[in-house]
Amino acid sequence: MTDKEKSQAAKSYLSKIASTDALITQLQGLVCELRGQLNGQNYTLNPDKVQTSGPKDNMTAIIDKIVDFEADINRNIDKLVDQKRETAELIEKVPDQTQRALLIGRYVRQTGWGVLAVELKYSIQHLYRIHGKALLAFF
Numbered sequence: 001m002t003d004k005e006k007s008q009a010a011k012s013y014l015s016k017i018a019s020t021d022a023l024i025t026q027l028q029g030l031v032c033e034l035r036g037q038l039n040g041q042n043y044t045l046n047p048d049k050v051q052t053s054g055p056k057d058n059m060t061a062i063i064d065k066i067v068d069f070e071a072d073i074n075r076n077i078d079k080l081v082d083q084k085r086e087t088a089e090l091i092e093k094v095p096d097q098t099q100r101a102l103l104i105g106r107y108v109r110q111t112g113w114g115v116l117a118v119e120l121k122y123s124i125q126h127l128y129r130i131h132g133k134a135l136l137a138f139f
Contacts, residue, residue: 017107024073035066096133099137113128
């Protein structure tokens with residue numbers, strides 16, 4: 001396996017955390033939209049007419065979707081916690097302390113390059129070099 005392939009494999013593995021986190025965020029957004037639909041529904045009682053379907057059925061369908069999405073969110077949160085734990089364990093095997101700190105910050109905590117540069121007291125350009133070496137040391 002070439003260095004480029006090793007680096008890509010490490011990036012791919014480490015990026016799973018961000019993908020799972022993004023999925024959770026999307027699902028939470030859908031739940032918020034559905035809750036908004038529930039709150040936005042207007043129910044008026046008309047004593048002359050009895051309605052047996054319609055808004056109530058729609059409300060039940062929305063509640064069912066919310067419950068399903070919340071179950072998906074909980075499953076993905078469990079998955080995210082497992083991914084972070086496994087990734088942190090693998091990162092701990094990287095021999096260089098600065099490389100470990102960079103990988104934890106970038107992939108587990110999902111910190112931006114600018115913030116990492118300040119935290120680690122390196123220029124962003126130098127962090128890119130450290131990052132490249134860290135990816136090669138990851139596997």
